[in-house]
Amino acid sequence: MQKLTVLGCGALWALAAAMPVQANEQGLTYGVRPFYLMDKMDDGALKDKLMSCRGQAPERTLFSIGHRGAPLFFPEHTVESNVAAAHMGAGILECDVTFTKDKELVCRHAQNDLATTTNILVSDLSETCVTPFAAASGDEKAKAECRTSEITLEQYKSLTPKMDSSDATATTAEEFQGGVASFRSTEYAQQPAQIMTHAESIKLFRDLGAKFTPELKNASVEMPFDGFTQEMYAQKLVDEYKAAGVPASDVWAQSFDLSDIQYWIANEPEFGAQAVYLDDRYEASDEDEGLLDPMDPATFKPTMQELADMGVNYIAPPLWMMLTVKDGKMVASPYADAANEAGLKLIAWSLERSGPLNNGGGWYFQSVNDVVDTDGDYFTLLDALHTEAKVAGVFSDWPATVTYYANCMGL
Structure with a gap:
């Protein structure tokens, strides 16, 4: 942890x-x-x-x-x-x-932003996501939704934060981790x-x-x-x-x-x-x-x-x-x-x-x-x-x- x-x-x-x-x-x-x-x-x-x-x-x-x-x-x-x-x-x-x-207070911009601000989709906690990762297909963008309300405080603290981003063209959960805005930097991440x-x-x-x-x-x-x-x-x-x-x-x-x-x-x-x-x-x-x-x-x-x-x-x-x-x-x-x-x-x-x-x-x-x-x-x-x-x-x-x-x- x-x-x-x-x-x-x-x-x-x-x-x-x-x-x-x-x-x-x-x-x-x-x-x-x-x-x-x-x-x-x-x-x-x-x-x-x-x-x-x-x-x-x-x-x-x-x-x-x-x-x-x-x-x-x-x-x-x-x-x-x-x-x-x-x-x-x-x-x-x-x-x-x-x-x-377990009703503990944590710092997140939204209760349901874990898919874009942490590594949850490529961790063992991906199964807790209310909307599992779905790959981009045709006109459909890649998507996922993962909430702090679905995991305990101990599980939350096991996550690794990342730059807030997602790749709408992703076909895998690993690719979905990308998509950082061009004007931001991952230099310190x-x-x-x-x-x-x-x-x-x-x-x-x-x-x-x-x-x-x-x-x-x-x-x-x-x-x-x-x-x-x-x-x-x-x-x-x-x-x-x-x-x-x-x-x-x-x-x-x-x-x-x-x-x-x-x-x-x-x-x-x-x-x-x-x-x-x-x-x-x-x-x-x-x-x-x-x-x-x-x-x-x-x-x-x-x-x-x-x-x-x-x-x-x-x-x-x-x-x-x-x-x-x-x-x-x-x-x-x-x-x-x-x-x-x-x-x-x-x-x-x-x-x-x-x-x-x-x-x-x-x-x-x-x-x-x-x-x-x-x-x-x-x-x-x-x-x-x-x-x-x-x-x-x-x-x-x-x-x-x-x-x-x-x-x-x-x-």
């Missing part, structure tokens, strides 16, 4: 050495990527400001949030991914929380990474000097699950922080399910005060009017003010929701204006998940695609999120970019 070993100083410095640019005495480093992005920026005041900070030593900042660690180069939700994120100055780290067959439970993530993040943003994931199984209710699930997440002696002020618990946020507000008010409502209402539809207008907050129910009146203090939409284009520049969207007017703190997700931006940036940049044409626009968008939308923090798949910006701007 694979056991988590919280990396000591020697191993942490070894990882930092892989990113040797601008390291400070705590081993924090920007690496080369922020400087690469600056080189791609259009000339102007923002580029001049960022370039003026090239000699600064990196400092940890709560504005920089590790999205599943640093999955641009490391298998997500692993020790290695989060160590890398912490050494890039991420002040908050994320464990997406789901549960196993050649050696087995260390999978984590939620409790182990708490210890690791604290040892790394970071704070916590666990996300309570929607279950793939029907709830209650073997007597385990949604309320018990939400409470267990909080209880693991309390058992570890972590103050509520260090935790930003997240959920896409507003009822989870309401549960924490009512039953764990100290944790509820910083609970983050992950807003996917842009996907909602009205029976009479069809898809709600994602840029018109008046169509959203509940309204921003109603959320605030419930006791919600933090709201986190995808980053494109908070920006629009006016006179050729990125500016705050009506959504961002409405949230700020209601006193809601905004958190954005997720920077550096789009790959190269020479084609407009895709889904995460959809509201500003027309003014995005170079990788330097990662900084352009980040600046607009800060100065226009007034966000309190930004999730990133490579936190050094956000850390550099925040340090340079004195956030």
